[in-house]
Amino acid sequence: MTDTDSRYEAVRSRDARFDGVFFFAVETTGIYCRPSCPAVTPKRHNVRFFATAAAAQGSGFRACRRCRPDAVPGSAEWNVRADxxxxxxxxxxxxxxxxxxxxxxxxxxxxxxxxxxxxxxxxxxxxxxxxxxxxxxxxxxxxxxxxxxxxxxxxxxxxxxxxxxxxxxxxxxxxxxxxxxxxxxxxxxxxxRRTPTPTAGIPLRLAHRGPYRPGPVFDLLAHEAVPGVEDVSGPPGARTYRRTLRLPYGTGIAAVDERTGTARTTTGAHPGGWLDARVHLTDPRDLTTAVQRLRRLFDLDADPYAVDERLGADPRLAPLIAARPGLRSPGAADPDELAVRALAGRDEAARLVQRYGKRLDAPCGSLTHLFPEPGVLAEAEPDSTLGALAAALADGTVRLGPGADRDEAREALAAVPGLDERTIAVIRTRALGDPDVAPPGPDVPDSWRPWRSYALNHLRAAGELEYP
The missing domain is CATH 1.10.10.60 (Homeodomain-like)
Structure with a gap:
Protein backbone atom coordinates (compact mmCIF):
# COMPACT_ATOMS: atom_id res chain seq x y z
CA MET A 1 0.00 0.00 0.00
CA THR A 2 2.73 2.41 -0.93
CA ASP A 3 1.35 3.84 -4.18
CA THR A 4 -1.58 6.24 -4.23
CA ASP A 5 -3.60 4.27 -6.79
CA SER A 6 -3.65 1.18 -4.57
CA ARG A 7 -4.62 3.28 -1.59
CA TYR A 8 -7.46 4.90 -3.49
CA GLU A 9 -8.76 1.47 -4.51
CA ALA A 10 -8.75 0.49 -0.81
CA VAL A 11 -10.79 3.63 -0.07
CA ARG A 12 -13.22 2.94 -2.94
CA SER A 13 -13.81 -0.61 -1.62
CA ARG A 14 -13.97 0.60 2.00
CA ASP A 15 -11.38 -2.02 2.93
CA ALA A 16 -11.13 -2.19 6.72
CA ARG A 17 -7.88 -4.16 6.50
CA PHE A 18 -6.06 -0.88 5.96
CA ASP A 19 -7.62 1.10 8.81
CA GLY A 20 -4.68 2.55 10.71
CA VAL A 21 -2.21 1.60 7.97
CA PHE A 22 -2.88 4.94 6.26
CA PHE A 23 -5.41 7.78 6.33
CA PHE A 24 -6.97 9.85 3.56
CA ALA A 25 -8.18 13.43 3.59
CA VAL A 26 -10.63 15.27 1.35
CA GLU A 27 -9.52 18.75 0.37
CA THR A 28 -13.04 20.00 -0.41
CA THR A 29 -14.35 19.17 3.08
CA GLY A 30 -11.24 19.56 5.23
CA ILE A 31 -11.87 16.16 6.82
CA TYR A 32 -9.64 13.09 7.13
CA CYS A 33 -10.94 9.52 7.38
CA ARG A 34 -10.01 5.87 7.72
CA PRO A 35 -10.09 3.78 4.50
CA SER A 36 -13.31 2.01 5.53
CA CYS A 37 -15.28 5.23 6.04
CA PRO A 38 -18.88 4.60 4.91
CA ALA A 39 -19.31 8.08 3.43
CA VAL A 40 -19.56 8.63 -0.31
CA THR A 41 -16.15 8.04 -1.91
CA PRO A 42 -14.57 11.38 -2.86
CA LYS A 43 -13.16 12.05 -6.30
CA ARG A 44 -9.55 10.99 -6.71
CA HIS A 45 -8.20 14.49 -7.42
CA ASN A 46 -9.63 15.73 -4.10
CA VAL A 47 -7.92 13.04 -1.99
CA ARG A 48 -4.62 13.22 -0.12
CA PHE A 49 -3.00 10.33 1.76
CA PHE A 50 -1.17 10.38 5.07
CA ALA A 51 0.83 7.81 7.02
CA THR A 52 -0.52 9.00 10.38
CA ALA A 53 -3.47 10.87 11.83
CA ALA A 54 -0.99 13.40 13.19
CA ALA A 55 0.21 14.22 9.67
CA ALA A 56 -3.37 14.81 8.51
CA GLN A 57 -4.03 17.03 11.52
CA GLY A 58 -0.82 18.93 10.88
CA SER A 59 -2.01 19.69 7.35
CA GLY A 60 -5.16 21.29 8.72
CA PHE A 61 -7.66 18.42 8.39
CA ARG A 62 -10.03 17.47 11.19
CA ALA A 63 -11.19 13.98 12.12
CA CYS A 64 -14.34 12.62 10.48
CA ARG A 65 -17.16 12.37 13.01
CA ARG A 66 -18.66 9.42 11.16
CA CYS A 67 -15.75 6.96 10.91
CA ARG A 68 -13.63 8.29 13.82
CA PRO A 69 -10.26 7.69 12.18
CA ASP A 70 -8.41 8.53 15.38
CA ALA A 71 -9.92 5.46 17.07
CA VAL A 72 -8.38 2.79 14.81
CA PRO A 73 -5.75 0.40 16.20
CA GLY A 74 -2.16 1.51 15.74
CA SER A 75 -0.31 0.42 12.64
CA ALA A 76 1.16 -3.04 13.07
CA GLU A 77 4.25 -1.74 11.29
CA TRP A 78 5.51 -0.05 14.45
CA ASN A 79 5.50 -3.32 16.38
CA VAL A 80 7.23 -5.23 13.58
CA ARG A 81 9.91 -2.70 12.71
CA ALA A 82 13.11 -2.65 14.73
CA ASP A 83 14.54 0.57 13.29
CA ARG A 193 -21.46 7.10 30.49
CA ARG A 194 -20.95 7.43 34.18
CA THR A 195 -18.38 8.70 36.62
CA PRO A 196 -16.00 5.80 37.30
CA THR A 197 -16.00 4.48 40.85
CA PRO A 198 -12.91 3.17 42.68
CA THR A 199 -14.11 -0.41 42.16
CA ALA A 200 -15.24 -0.05 38.54
CA GLY A 201 -12.34 2.02 37.22
CA ILE A 202 -12.30 3.85 33.90
CA PRO A 203 -14.19 1.84 31.23
CA LEU A 204 -12.33 1.39 27.98
CA ARG A 205 -12.70 -0.32 24.64
CA LEU A 206 -9.38 -1.64 23.36
CA ALA A 207 -9.82 -1.77 19.58
CA HIS A 208 -8.27 -4.38 17.31
CA ARG A 209 -8.32 -4.91 13.55
CA GLY A 210 -9.68 -8.02 11.93
CA PRO A 211 -10.61 -11.23 13.74
CA TYR A 212 -9.33 -11.84 17.25
CA ARG A 213 -9.13 -15.22 19.03
CA PRO A 214 -9.27 -14.41 22.74
CA GLY A 215 -9.50 -18.01 23.97
CA PRO A 216 -5.85 -19.04 23.51
CA VAL A 217 -4.62 -15.72 24.92
CA PHE A 218 -6.72 -16.11 28.06
CA ASP A 219 -5.68 -19.76 28.32
CA LEU A 220 -2.04 -18.69 28.39
CA LEU A 221 -2.66 -15.90 30.90
CA ALA A 222 -4.57 -18.28 33.17
CA HIS A 223 -1.76 -20.85 32.91
CA GLU A 224 0.86 -18.24 33.82
CA ALA A 225 -1.08 -16.19 36.41
CA VAL A 226 1.03 -15.39 39.47
CA PRO A 227 -1.05 -15.16 42.69
CA GLY A 228 -1.13 -11.70 44.20
CA VAL A 229 -0.29 -10.01 40.87
CA GLU A 230 -2.80 -11.60 38.47
CA ASP A 231 -5.98 -13.62 38.42
CA VAL A 232 -8.32 -15.05 35.80
CA SER A 233 -11.93 -15.67 36.76
CA GLY A 234 -15.11 -16.81 35.04
CA PRO A 235 -15.99 -19.69 32.70
CA PRO A 236 -14.21 -20.20 29.35
CA GLY A 237 -15.56 -17.75 26.81
CA ALA A 238 -16.49 -15.19 29.46
CA ARG A 239 -13.35 -14.87 31.56
CA THR A 240 -11.89 -11.73 33.09
CA TYR A 241 -8.15 -11.20 33.42
CA ARG A 242 -6.99 -8.80 36.14
CA ARG A 243 -3.54 -7.65 37.12
CA THR A 244 -1.62 -4.99 39.02
CA LEU A 245 0.50 -2.45 37.16
CA ARG A 246 3.57 -0.46 38.16
CA LEU A 247 3.35 2.81 36.22
CA PRO A 248 5.45 5.97 35.88
CA TYR A 249 3.40 8.08 38.30
CA GLY A 250 1.74 5.48 40.50
CA THR A 251 0.09 2.07 40.40
CA GLY A 252 -2.92 0.59 38.70
CA ILE A 253 -5.25 -2.37 38.49
CA ALA A 254 -6.51 -3.40 35.07
CA ALA A 255 -9.29 -5.83 34.11
CA VAL A 256 -9.87 -7.12 30.58
CA ASP A 257 -12.83 -9.27 29.50
CA GLU A 258 -12.55 -12.23 27.18
CA ARG A 259 -15.83 -11.36 25.51
CA THR A 260 -15.36 -9.33 22.36
CA GLY A 261 -17.52 -6.79 20.61
CA THR A 262 -17.13 -7.38 16.90
CA ALA A 263 -18.86 -6.22 13.79
CA ARG A 264 -19.20 -7.49 10.26
CA THR A 265 -19.91 -5.47 7.19
CA THR A 266 -22.65 -6.27 4.70
CA THR A 267 -19.98 -7.81 2.44
CA GLY A 268 -18.95 -10.31 5.13
CA ALA A 269 -15.65 -8.58 5.87
CA HIS A 270 -14.39 -8.53 9.44
CA PRO A 271 -13.31 -4.94 10.21
CA GLY A 272 -12.43 -5.71 13.82
CA GLY A 273 -13.81 -5.14 17.26
CA TRP A 274 -12.58 -4.54 20.78
CA LEU A 275 -11.88 -5.96 24.20
CA ASP A 276 -13.76 -4.39 27.07
CA ALA A 277 -11.46 -3.22 29.85
CA ARG A 278 -11.42 -1.20 33.05
CA VAL A 279 -8.44 0.57 34.56
CA HIS A 280 -8.22 1.91 38.11
CA LEU A 281 -5.26 4.27 38.63
CA THR A 282 -3.79 6.03 41.63
CA ASP A 283 -2.70 8.82 39.28
CA PRO A 284 -4.78 9.60 36.14
CA ARG A 285 -1.66 10.72 34.24
CA ASP A 286 -0.80 7.03 33.85
CA LEU A 287 -3.83 6.28 31.66
CA THR A 288 -2.10 6.39 28.26
CA THR A 289 0.77 4.21 29.48
CA ALA A 290 -1.57 1.69 31.09
CA VAL A 291 -3.64 1.39 27.91
CA GLN A 292 -0.59 0.86 25.72
CA ARG A 293 0.78 -1.82 28.03
CA LEU A 294 -2.51 -3.69 27.85
CA ARG A 295 -2.48 -3.35 24.08
CA ARG A 296 0.98 -4.92 23.95
CA LEU A 297 0.00 -7.69 26.34
CA PHE A 298 -2.99 -8.67 24.19
CA ASP A 299 -1.24 -7.90 20.87
CA LEU A 300 -4.06 -5.62 19.76
CA ASP A 301 -2.12 -3.68 17.11
CA ALA A 302 -1.24 -6.77 15.08
CA ASP A 303 -2.25 -7.18 11.44
CA PRO A 304 -3.98 -10.59 11.33
CA TYR A 305 -4.56 -10.29 7.59
CA ALA A 306 -0.83 -10.14 6.83
CA VAL A 307 0.01 -12.87 9.33
CA ASP A 308 -2.70 -15.29 8.21
CA GLU A 309 -2.05 -14.71 4.50
CA ARG A 310 1.64 -15.56 4.82
CA LEU A 311 1.33 -18.50 7.22
CA GLY A 312 -1.80 -19.86 5.53
CA ALA A 313 0.24 -20.55 2.40
CA ASP A 314 2.16 -23.27 4.27
CA PRO A 315 0.51 -26.72 3.98
CA ARG A 316 1.29 -27.59 7.59
CA LEU A 317 -0.14 -24.35 8.99
CA ALA A 318 -3.05 -23.82 6.58
CA PRO A 319 -5.61 -25.89 8.55
CA LEU A 320 -4.49 -24.28 11.80
CA ILE A 321 -4.91 -20.77 10.36
CA ALA A 322 -8.37 -21.68 9.05
CA ALA A 323 -9.36 -23.00 12.48
CA ARG A 324 -8.08 -19.98 14.40
CA PRO A 325 -8.00 -16.86 12.21
CA GLY A 326 -6.65 -13.86 14.05
CA LEU A 327 -4.63 -15.78 16.63
CA ARG A 328 -2.32 -13.37 18.42
CA SER A 329 1.16 -13.50 19.94
CA PRO A 330 0.76 -12.14 23.49
CA GLY A 331 3.31 -9.65 24.77
CA ALA A 332 3.91 -8.31 28.26
CA ALA A 333 2.43 -5.61 30.46
CA ASP A 334 5.82 -5.23 32.16
CA PRO A 335 8.82 -6.40 30.09
CA ASP A 336 11.24 -6.64 33.03
CA GLU A 337 8.73 -8.66 35.03
CA LEU A 338 8.18 -11.01 32.09
CA ALA A 339 11.93 -11.60 31.74
CA VAL A 340 12.25 -12.62 35.39
CA ARG A 341 9.17 -14.84 35.18
CA ALA A 342 10.39 -16.51 31.99
CA LEU A 343 13.49 -17.59 33.89
CA ALA A 344 11.96 -18.33 37.28
CA GLY A 345 8.71 -20.08 36.32
CA ARG A 346 5.28 -19.55 37.86
CA ASP A 347 5.83 -21.15 41.27
CA GLU A 348 9.14 -19.40 41.90
CA ALA A 349 7.63 -16.11 40.67
CA ALA A 350 4.84 -16.50 43.25
CA ARG A 351 7.48 -16.95 45.98
CA LEU A 352 9.31 -13.84 44.82
CA VAL A 353 6.09 -11.82 44.93
CA GLN A 354 5.24 -12.85 48.48
CA ARG A 355 8.78 -12.32 49.72
CA TYR A 356 9.93 -9.21 47.84
CA GLY A 357 6.88 -7.71 46.13
CA LYS A 358 5.48 -4.38 47.21
CA ARG A 359 2.06 -4.63 48.81
CA LEU A 360 -0.64 -2.39 47.36
CA ASP A 361 -1.92 0.40 49.56
CA ALA A 362 -5.45 -0.69 48.65
CA PRO A 363 -5.53 -4.41 47.71
CA CYS A 364 -8.38 -5.48 45.43
CA GLY A 365 -9.57 -9.00 46.16
CA SER A 366 -6.79 -11.43 45.33
CA LEU A 367 -4.66 -8.66 43.81
CA THR A 368 -2.40 -7.63 46.66
CA HIS A 369 1.11 -6.96 45.32
CA LEU A 370 3.22 -5.43 42.59
CA PHE A 371 5.84 -7.73 41.13
CA PRO A 372 9.24 -6.99 42.74
CA GLU A 373 11.48 -4.55 40.88
CA PRO A 374 14.71 -5.83 39.31
CA GLY A 375 16.87 -3.80 41.72
CA VAL A 376 15.22 -5.45 44.71
CA LEU A 377 15.70 -8.92 43.25
CA ALA A 378 19.33 -8.21 42.32
CA GLU A 379 20.12 -7.42 45.97
CA ALA A 380 18.01 -10.23 47.40
CA GLU A 381 19.17 -13.04 45.05
CA PRO A 382 22.72 -12.04 44.06
CA ASP A 383 24.32 -15.47 43.63
CA SER A 384 22.13 -16.91 40.89
CA THR A 385 21.20 -16.54 37.24
CA LEU A 386 18.05 -14.78 38.39
CA GLY A 387 20.14 -12.27 40.33
CA ALA A 388 22.41 -11.72 37.34
CA LEU A 389 19.43 -11.09 35.05
CA ALA A 390 17.80 -8.78 37.59
CA ALA A 391 21.03 -6.82 37.98
CA ALA A 392 21.37 -6.45 34.21
CA LEU A 393 17.79 -5.16 34.02
CA ALA A 394 18.30 -2.81 36.97
CA ASP A 395 21.49 -1.17 35.68
CA GLY A 396 20.31 -0.95 32.06
CA THR A 397 22.70 -3.51 30.62
CA VAL A 398 19.60 -5.29 29.33
CA ARG A 399 16.87 -2.95 28.04
CA LEU A 400 13.47 -4.42 27.22
CA GLY A 401 11.17 -1.38 27.18
CA PRO A 402 9.02 -0.36 24.19
CA GLY A 403 11.91 1.48 22.53
CA ALA A 404 14.52 -1.24 23.06
CA ASP A 405 16.87 -2.16 20.23
CA ARG A 406 16.01 -5.83 19.72
CA ASP A 407 19.42 -6.85 18.37
CA GLU A 408 21.23 -5.17 21.26
CA ALA A 409 18.81 -6.73 23.75
CA ARG A 410 19.40 -10.19 22.30
CA GLU A 411 23.17 -9.81 22.63
CA ALA A 412 22.87 -8.45 26.17
CA LEU A 413 20.62 -11.35 27.21
CA ALA A 414 23.07 -13.87 25.74
CA ALA A 415 25.78 -12.36 27.95
CA VAL A 416 23.87 -13.01 31.20
CA PRO A 417 25.57 -16.00 32.89
CA GLY A 418 23.36 -19.11 32.91
CA LEU A 419 20.57 -17.73 30.71
CA ASP A 420 19.72 -20.40 28.13
CA GLU A 421 18.58 -19.91 24.55
CA ARG A 422 15.04 -21.11 25.18
CA THR A 423 14.48 -18.53 27.91
CA ILE A 424 16.01 -15.82 25.73
CA ALA A 425 13.58 -16.76 22.95
CA VAL A 426 10.61 -16.39 25.32
CA ILE A 427 11.85 -12.99 26.48
CA ARG A 428 12.35 -11.82 22.90
CA THR A 429 8.87 -12.96 21.89
CA ARG A 430 6.97 -11.67 24.89
CA ALA A 431 8.94 -8.81 26.46
CA LEU A 432 10.32 -7.34 23.23
CA GLY A 433 7.24 -8.17 21.14
CA ASP A 434 9.43 -9.66 18.40
CA PRO A 435 7.09 -11.30 15.84
CA ASP A 436 9.81 -13.44 14.29
CA VAL A 437 11.46 -15.57 17.00
CA ALA A 438 12.38 -19.21 16.49
CA PRO A 439 13.45 -20.94 19.74
CA PRO A 440 15.91 -23.83 19.67
CA GLY A 441 14.36 -27.24 19.18
CA PRO A 442 11.31 -27.22 16.90
CA ASP A 443 11.61 -27.26 13.13
CA VAL A 444 10.78 -23.68 12.14
CA PRO A 445 11.21 -23.09 8.39
CA ASP A 446 12.38 -19.76 7.01
CA SER A 447 9.21 -19.60 4.90
CA TRP A 448 7.37 -18.63 8.09
CA ARG A 449 9.31 -15.36 8.33
CA PRO A 450 8.61 -12.69 9.45
CA TRP A 451 5.85 -14.26 11.58
CA ARG A 452 7.56 -17.25 13.20
CA SER A 453 6.35 -16.25 16.68
CA TYR A 454 2.76 -16.43 15.42
CA ALA A 455 3.38 -19.76 13.68
CA LEU A 456 4.59 -21.30 16.93
CA ASN A 457 1.52 -19.97 18.75
CA HIS A 458 -0.68 -21.76 16.23
CA LEU A 459 1.20 -25.00 16.90
CA ARG A 460 0.79 -24.53 20.65
CA ALA A 461 -2.92 -23.72 20.34
CA ALA A 462 -3.37 -26.91 18.30
CA GLY A 463 -1.55 -28.97 20.94
CA GLU A 464 1.40 -29.73 18.67
CA LEU A 465 3.88 -27.80 20.78
CA GLU A 466 4.10 -27.24 24.53
CA TYR A 467 4.19 -23.79 26.04
CA PRO A 468 7.62 -22.92 27.48
Missing part, protein backbone atom coordinates in the same frame (compact mmCIF):
# COMPACT_ATOMS: atom_id res chain seq x y z
CA UNK A 84 14.62 3.97 14.96
CA UNK A 85 11.21 5.02 13.60
CA UNK A 86 9.51 1.88 14.86
CA UNK A 87 11.21 2.21 18.26
CA UNK A 88 10.25 5.88 18.47
CA UNK A 89 6.61 5.15 17.69
CA UNK A 90 6.45 2.50 20.41
CA UNK A 91 7.92 4.91 22.95
CA UNK A 92 5.61 7.76 21.95
CA UNK A 93 2.66 5.40 22.42
CA UNK A 94 3.99 4.55 25.88
CA UNK A 95 3.91 8.26 26.81
CA UNK A 96 7.64 9.00 26.77
CA UNK A 97 7.22 12.37 25.03
CA UNK A 98 4.49 13.38 27.48
CA UNK A 99 6.75 12.55 30.44
CA UNK A 100 10.24 13.39 29.18
CA UNK A 101 9.78 15.56 26.11
CA UNK A 102 11.47 15.13 22.75
CA UNK A 103 14.89 15.36 24.39
CA UNK A 104 14.06 12.37 26.56
CA UNK A 105 12.86 10.40 23.54
CA UNK A 106 16.02 11.21 21.60
CA UNK A 107 18.25 10.26 24.53
CA UNK A 108 16.55 6.88 24.82
CA UNK A 109 17.03 6.30 21.09
CA UNK A 110 20.66 7.44 21.14
CA UNK A 111 20.10 10.20 18.57
CA UNK A 112 19.99 13.97 18.66
CA UNK A 113 16.60 15.68 18.85
CA UNK A 114 17.20 17.08 15.34
CA UNK A 115 17.85 13.60 13.92
CA UNK A 116 14.72 12.17 15.54
CA UNK A 117 12.62 15.08 14.29
CA UNK A 118 14.02 14.71 10.76
CA UNK A 119 13.47 10.94 10.55
CA UNK A 120 9.93 10.97 11.88
CA UNK A 121 8.85 13.97 9.83
CA UNK A 122 10.46 12.63 6.68
CA UNK A 123 8.77 9.24 6.89
CA UNK A 124 5.52 9.96 8.73
CA UNK A 125 4.81 13.57 7.91
CA UNK A 126 4.77 14.53 11.60
CA UNK A 127 7.35 14.98 14.33
CA UNK A 128 7.28 13.51 17.85
CA UNK A 129 5.39 16.44 19.37
CA UNK A 130 2.63 16.22 16.75
CA UNK A 131 2.40 12.44 17.10
CA UNK A 132 2.09 12.70 20.88
CA UNK A 133 -0.47 15.50 20.50
CA UNK A 134 -2.65 13.35 18.26
CA UNK A 135 -2.50 10.53 20.77
CA UNK A 136 -3.50 12.84 23.63
CA UNK A 137 -6.41 14.24 21.63
CA UNK A 138 -7.75 10.76 20.87
CA UNK A 139 -7.47 9.65 24.50
CA UNK A 140 -9.30 12.77 25.63
CA UNK A 141 -12.12 12.36 23.11
CA UNK A 142 -12.73 8.78 24.20
CA UNK A 143 -12.86 9.78 27.85
CA UNK A 144 -15.18 12.70 27.12
CA UNK A 145 -17.63 10.54 25.22
CA UNK A 146 -17.55 7.34 27.31
CA UNK A 147 -17.05 8.47 30.91
CA UNK A 148 -18.40 11.05 33.29
CA UNK A 149 -14.95 12.15 34.45
CA UNK A 150 -14.63 15.90 35.02
CA UNK A 151 -13.11 17.74 32.08
CA UNK A 152 -10.12 18.92 34.12
CA UNK A 153 -9.32 15.36 35.18
CA UNK A 154 -9.62 14.18 31.58
CA UNK A 155 -7.13 16.82 30.43
CA UNK A 156 -4.39 15.52 32.72
CA UNK A 157 -5.33 11.85 32.27
CA UNK A 158 -4.85 12.24 28.51
CA UNK A 159 -1.38 13.72 29.03
CA UNK A 160 -1.98 17.46 28.55
CA UNK A 161 0.18 19.84 30.57
CA UNK A 162 -2.65 22.31 31.14
CA UNK A 163 -6.36 22.76 30.64
CA UNK A 164 -5.69 25.59 28.19
CA UNK A 165 -3.49 23.34 26.06
CA UNK A 166 -6.22 20.70 26.22
CA UNK A 167 -8.94 23.09 25.06
CA UNK A 168 -6.83 24.52 22.23
CA UNK A 169 -5.86 21.07 20.95
CA UNK A 170 -9.39 19.68 20.97
CA UNK A 171 -10.67 22.69 19.02
CA UNK A 172 -7.84 22.34 16.50
CA UNK A 173 -8.22 18.58 16.00
CA UNK A 174 -12.00 18.18 16.20
CA UNK A 175 -13.30 21.71 15.50
CA UNK A 176 -15.25 21.46 18.75
CA UNK A 177 -14.81 22.28 22.41
CA UNK A 178 -14.57 19.49 24.99
CA UNK A 179 -18.14 20.22 26.09
CA UNK A 180 -19.39 20.02 22.50
CA UNK A 181 -17.58 16.71 21.99
CA UNK A 182 -19.16 15.29 25.11
CA UNK A 183 -22.61 16.42 23.99
CA UNK A 184 -22.04 14.86 20.54
CA UNK A 185 -21.32 11.39 21.95
CA UNK A 186 -23.28 8.55 20.30
CA UNK A 187 -26.45 7.60 22.13
CA UNK A 188 -24.90 4.34 23.38
CA UNK A 189 -22.00 6.29 24.84
CA UNK A 190 -24.31 8.79 26.55
CA UNK A 191 -26.38 5.97 27.99
CA UNK A 192 -23.40 4.06 29.36
Missing amino acids: VVGRAMRMIADGVVDREGVAGLAARLGYSTRQVQRQLTGELGAGPVALARAQRAHAARVLLQTTGLPVTQIAFAAGFASVRQFNDTMRAVYAATPSELRAAAPRSGRTA
